Amino acid sequence: MIPPSARPLPAIAQRAQRLRTSAIHDLLQLANRADVVSLAGGLPDAASFPxxxxxxxxxxxxxxxxxxxxxxxxxxxxxxxxxxxxxxxxxxxxxxxxxxxxxxxxxxxxxxxxxxxxxxxxxxxxxxxxxxxxxxxxxxxxxxxxxxxxxxxxxxxxxxxxxxxxxxxxxxxxxxxxxxxxxxxxxxxxxxxxxxxxxxxxxxxxxxxxxxxxxxxxxxxxxxxxxxxxxxxxxxxxxxxxxxxxxxxxxxxxxxxxxxxxxxxxxxxxxxxxxxxxxxxxxxxxxIERGLPVLRRIYRERRDAMLSALDANMPEGIAWTKPDGGLFVWVTLPPQLDAAALLPQAIARGVAYVPGETFNVGAPARNTLRLSYSTVDAPTIRGAVARLAALIHETMRHEPALRSA
Amino acid sequence: MIPPSARPLPAIAQRAQRLRTSAIHDLLQLANRADVVSLAGGLPDAASFPxxxxxxxxxxxxxxxxxxxxxxxxxxxxxxxxxxxxxxxxxxxxxxxxxxxxxxxxxxxxxxxxxxxxxxxxxxxxxxxxxxxxxxxxxxxxxxxxxxxxxxxxxxxxxxxxxxxxxxxxxxxxxxxxxxxxxxxxxxxxxxxxxxxxxxxxxxxxxxxxxxxxxxxxxxxxxxxxxxxxxxxxxxxxxxxxxxxxxxxxxxxxxxxxxxxxxxxxxxxxxxxxxxxxxxxxxxxxxIERGLPVLRRIYRERRDAMLSALDANMPEGIAWTKPDGGLFVWVTLPPQLDAAALLPQAIARGVAYVPGETFNVGAPARNTLRLSYSTVDAPTIRGAVARLAALIHETMRHEPALRSA
Incomplete structure (x- = not known):
């Protein structure tokens, strides 16, 4: 006789088959590692909570x-x-x-x-x-x-x-x-x-x-x-x-x-x-009226740090958005690069981001990624962006398809 | 030209057709009237919150x-x-x-x-x-x-x-x-x-x-x-x-x-x-350990008040559960009585309950109702149950089907 606990569980609904552990969920875990600067999460700055x-x-x-x-x-x-x-x-x-x-x-x-x-x-x-x-x-x-x-x-x-x-x-x-x-x-x-x-x-x-x-x-x-x-x-x-x-x-x-x-x-x-x-x-x-000007100043300073670090470090052929507000910069790599495939190497160098593929329905967009500047101070952002840019630079030099492109 | 605001709204999902304002929702509104003793809600006793x-x-x-x-x-x-x-x-x-x-x-x-x-x-x-x-x-x-x-x-x-x-x-x-x-x-x-x-x-x-x-x-x-x-x-x-x-x-x-x-x-x-x-x-x-004995004593006293008031006032032919815990008593009237039809008269006499029909799938159970003793003190419970019992008594005397049953 099979013990009851070894029997398979009853069926679940078809819609629940569509549920998966999400990239956001797994990456929020990742963002907690002390040796990784997370540009992945979109968390607000906790020091600003009233x-x-x-x-x-x-x-x-x-x-x-x-x-x-x-x-x-x-x-x-x-x-x-x-x-x-x-x-x-x-x-x-x-x-x-x-x-x-x-x-x-x-x-x-x-x-x-x-x-x-x-x-x-x-x-x-x-x-x-x-x-x-x-x-x-x-x-x-x-x-x-x-x-x-x-x-x-x-x-x-x-x-x-x-x-x-x-x-x-x-x-x-x-x-x-x-x-x-x-x-x-x-x-x-x-x-x-x-x-x-x-x-x-x-x-x-x-x-x-x-x-x-x-x-x-x-x-x-x-x-x-x-x-x-x-x-x-x-x-x-x-x-x-x-x-x-x-x-x-x-x-x-x-x-x-x-x-x-x-x-x-x-x-x-x-x-x-x-x-x-x-x-x-x-x-x-x-x-809220008193807090918003402070929040705007904090995030603007970090946005500035990220945009200037991208300007200073990213190789030719990389594009990014210049947000006038909010928490995110969207980066587009050359079409042959795969941001998800690059992520483990980025984490090994102590920087995390979210690959863009997961945000897109329809045609693939594997050469995109999301960076957030919301939780990290300006010097840390500059260091992390420089490491990420170096990784992308090296990858581009070693990818024959990219060199010939 | 029809002004945009007068146009019908776009379609909603089929499952949303099944949504209705619920009896619970409407009765929670009712329970707020100062001249009605609500035995309808199942709210916990607010004075006991820590x-x-x-x-x-x-x-x-x-x-x-x-x-x-x-x-x-x-x-x-x-x-x-x-x-x-x-x-x-x-x-x-x-x-x-x-x-x-x-x-x-x-x-x-x-x-x-x-x-x-x-x-x-x-x-x-x-x-x-x-x-x-x-x-x-x-x-x-x-x-x-x-x-x-x-x-x-x-x-x-x-x-x-x-x-x-x-x-x-x-x-x-x-x-x-x-x-x-x-x-x-x-x-x-x-x-x-x-x-x-x-x-x-x-x-x-x-x-x-x-x-x-x-x-x-x-x-x-x-x-x-x-x-x-x-x-x-x-x-x-x-x-x-x-x-x-x-x-x-x-x-x-x-x-x-x-x-x-x-x-x-x-x-x-x-x-x-x-x-x-x-x-x-x-x-x-x-x-919680300190609070539970107090909660048990409060609700037991109110349960006792409700059960003894039901015993003392309800006419022959009415049955109810005797709960050993929780917040509710379930009352079964003679089969010819309709608890939903009786509710407006009960409210007119200053007492509210939930008709039992809404809790049942399958065969109708119109002669049932739910009473809660959770938010009302013992003397108020006794008065409300007495008024409800009097209404049921009168209704039974005036219903020929009930007299001949």
């Missing part, structure tokens, strides 16, 4: 409102936080009422709920190349047919979007300081893309985690602000405040928000009341 | 470990919390390692992740009658074929489980102080059910939110502790500590946990680091 303000807010909330903070709460989120988000979006030209805001457990949950409510198996979902990996992962579970559209420095190409939209269920875009490309959609391009979407029978999901992290001037409004009535906006407190609180939001047309609220109730009942009240408290105290 | 201990823990965590508490964290959960859960389950006869524990955003998220990973459209899912509404809601989105099995005071009937298991993907049970029935599976019955499941090619999902809230002696172990190797355990800190922190767990076979971790990464990256560290801190300080 720990003291949160400590004071926590003390006050648990003294004065502990019953509400520790009890079950409304699925939609608490009223002061929804009102703050609606006002924040109105200031950026988006006309959402507090009732049209759903508080989520990070904006990753917004992506999952949107996948659940909008995507049927085989639904066409239009994404830019490259696109945010967490969105691709969340949507993949609902078995869409992804269509990747090409982009240039001004953003996704209007003719590519126009070709992809007929029959599509949804387009997913990060218009400002995108992850992974560090790219923003230029104003005239945004007008053209918004006009195409406005005329289409597809949802626009506009994801804006980094919009407040600008280095020069505030960025131009996204697409929803240019008039896309079926536009759904995703945002997060992770980059303005701290990701460990897991607080984000979705704003959209009321009928969709009502469905998302019902999906969220089945998914986790509601986002932690305590965390929502903490953040409502620090928002009231102006912590 | 607010001071959490305030001290929050202060310490944000002084000493703010970077970790406010940064992104591991999808699986933080190590000290996973270790605590594994030890807690071992003490109840369940052999799970910390690696086999996934920390979730409340146990509701465990239900959603299990639905996502285990249920294909049409998968047969076996549930007891009545069953936890949140589980039915979470699973429904994945389009299973539910099979409801009958139960008596000792728990689900073995012959009903035996008939339902062939070809089933999963059985979902609450063996101890179940919601809504306030029912526990008797030890011999549990042995018989565990033997059937052990021999079956179906997952067992054992949900135990109330196991620590016992009134006489600790309850007998559940089914997994009797040897069901494909058993998956769900638990929560919501009833031992506070639901507003949204912390629960899933423990199960390693291969399944690995899939659930991947599904959770796509769903919300991870559960709030800060909340996990707070709870790890109060666990270390012994807050």
């Amino acid at each position: 720990a003291d303000a949160l400590r004071e807010a926590s003390d006050r909330v648990l003294r004065e409102q502990s019953h509400a903070a520790l009890q079950y709460g409304p699925t939609e989120g608490i009223a002061p936080l929804r009102a703050w988000v609606a006002a924040h979006l109105r200031a950026q030209g988006m006309d959402f009422t507090p009732d049209q805001v759903l508080i989520t457990s990070g904006s990753q949950q917004g992506l999952d709920l949107l996948g659940k409510v909008l995507i049927d198996p085989g639904s066409r979902v239009v994404v830019e190349r490259p696109s945010y990996l967490g969105a691709l992962q969340a949507f993949t579970l609902y078995a869409p047919e992804f269509v990747g559209i090409e982009a240039d420095v001004s953003g996704p190409l209007p003719e590519a979007l126009a070709a992809a939209l007929p029959g599509a269920r949804m387009a997913y875009l990060q218009p400002r300081f995108s992850n992974p490309a560090g790219r923003s959609i230029a104003p005239e391009r945004a007008d053209a893309l918004a006009a195409l979407l406005r005329a289409a029978d597809a949802w626009l999901v506009e994801d804006d985690p980094y919009g407040e992290l600008w280095f020069g001037a505030p960025p131009a409004p996204g697409l929803i602000a240019r008039g896309v009535p079926q536009g759904v906006h995703l945002g997060t407190f992770s980059k303005m405040l701290a990701p460990g609180l897991r607080l984000g939001w979705v704003a959209g047309p009321q009928g969709l928000i009502d469905k998302l609220v019902q999906a969220k109730q089945a998914a986790d009942l509601h986002t932690a009341s305590f965390n929502q009240m903490l953040v409502a408290e620090v928002l009231r105290a102006g912590v | 607010a001071d201990a959490l305030r001290e823990a929050s202060d310490r965590v944000l002084r000493e470990q703010s970077h970790a508490a406010l940064q992104y964290g591991p999808t699986e959960g933080i190590a000290p919390l996973r270790a605590w859960v594994a030890a807690h389950l071992r003490a109840q006869g369940m052999d799970f390692t910390p690696d086999q524990v996934l920390i979730t955003s409340g146990s509701q998220q465990g239900l959603d992740l299990l639905g996502k990973v285990l249920i294909d459209p049409g998968s047969r899912v076996v549930v007891e009658r009545p069953s936890y509404l949140g589980a039915l809601q979470a699973f429904t989105l994945y389009a299973p074929e539910f099979v409801g099995i009958e139960a008596d005071v000792s728990g689900p009937l073995p012959e009903a489980l035996a008939a339902a298991l062939p070809g089933a993907r999963m059985a979902y049970l609450q063996p101890r102080f179940s919601n809504p029935a306030g029912r526990s599976i008797a030890p011999e019955r549990a042995d018989a059910l565990a033997a059937l499941l052990r021999a079956a090619d179906a997952w067992l999902v054992e949900d135990d939110p109330y196991g620590e809230l016992w009134f006489g002696a600790p309850p007998a172990p559940g089914l997994i502790a009797r040897g069901v190797p494909q058993g998956v355990h769900l638990g929560t800190f919501s009833k031992m500590l506070a639901p507003g922190l949204r912390l629960g767990w899933v423990a199960g076979p390693q291969g399944l946990i690995d899939k659930l971790v991947q599904a959770k990464q796509a769903a919300d990256l991870h559960t709030a680091s800060f909340n996990q560290m707070l709870v790890a801190e109060v666990l270390r300080a012994g807050v």
Whole structure:
């Protein structure tokens, strides 16, 4: 007789076959090794978290409102936080009422709920190349047919979007300081893309985690602000405040928000009341307004260090984006180089990045990689970029295909 | 030309058609009216939340470990919390390692992740009658074929489980102080059910939110502790500590946990680091050990008040469960009475409950309702039960079908 514990387990769902350990997940492990400078993660700078303000807010909330903070709460989120988000979006030209805001457990949950409510198996979902990996992962579970559209420095190409939209269920875009490309959609391009979407029978999901992290001037409004009535906006407190609180939001047309609220109730009942009240408290105290200029200065200094190190060290034939905000630089190697194949050697030299392949649907893009400057100080960035550039230089010299190219 | 805002919105997914505003959701709104005594909600008693201990823990965590508490964290959960859960389950006869524990955003998220990973459209899912509404809601989105099995005071009937298991993907049970029935599976019955499941090619999902809230002696172990190797355990800190922190767990076979971790990464990256560290801190300080005897005493006193009020006031022909723990009493009216139809009159008399129909798959059970004694003090419970009993009494006298029955 076979002992019960040696028997195979029962079957799992077909959609779970599509789940794999992700590159992000494995690389976040890697990033913890003390001898590796990680330019891989996209973590915010922990030294900038407003720990003291949160400590004071926590003390006050648990003294004065502990019953509400520790009890079950409304699925939609608490009223002061929804009102703050609606006002924040109105200031950026988006006309959402507090009732049209759903508080989520990070904006990753917004992506999952949107996948659940909008995507049927085989639904066409239009994404830019490259696109945010967490969105691709969340949507993949609902078995869409992804269509990747090409982009240039001004953003996704209007003719590519126009070709992809007929029959599509949804387009997913990060218009400002995108992850992974560090790219923003230029104003005239945004007008053209918004006009195409406005005329289409597809949802626009506009994801804006980094919009407040600008280095020069505030960025131009996204697409929803240019008039896309079926536009759904995703945002997060992770980059303005701290990701460990897991607080984000979705704003959209009321009928969709009502469905998302019902999906969220089945998914986790509601986002932690305590965390929502903490953040409502620090928002009231102006912590974000005081913190954002500091964050912008820190990330701008690191962006500068990375761009000048790339300029100083990278050989001919390498291109990269010059982000005006956010946390990422996107590097394009000569077409014969494979960034994933190069990664173990880079790690051996003490520098980690994310190969770009994983961010792309459609045609391969093996010669791309993502660098983040968010968690490392300027001198360390300069050293790591110099080592990475040396490795790429040597590889190019030893690859006959590259020499003859 | 039609203005864009007047155009219909794009299509949503078929599964989202199955989403409706739930009875729980609407009734939680109802429960907030000051002139209604709500025996409807299943909220824990807010006065028992350990607010001071959490305030001290929050202060310490944000002084000493703010970077970790406010940064992104591991999808699986933080190590000290996973270790605590594994030890807690071992003490109840369940052999799970910390690696086999996934920390979730409340146990509701465990239900959603299990639905996502285990249920294909049409998968047969076996549930007891009545069953936890949140589980039915979470699973429904994945389009299973539910099979409801009958139960008596000792728990689900073995012959009903035996008939339902062939070809089933999963059985979902609450063996101890179940919601809504306030029912526990008797030890011999549990042995018989565990033997059937052990021999079956179906997952067992054992949900135990109330196991620590016992009134006489600790309850007998559940089914997994009797040897069901494909058993998956769900638990929560919501009833031992506070639901507003949204912390629960899933423990199960390693291969399944690995899939659930991947599904959770796509769903919300991870559960709030800060909340996990707070709870790890109060666990270390012994807050749960000190708090549980107090909770047991409070709920036992309220259970006693409800049972004696039912005894003293309910007319002949009404039956109810006598829970040895947990938060709920399940009432069965004469078959001709409809608890949902009666609810507006009950509310007019200042008492709310949940009609039982919503908790049942399969044959209707309109003559049932759920009462909770968790949030109301003993004198208020006595008054509310007396008013409800009077309404039922009057209704029975005026219903000819009932008089002749």
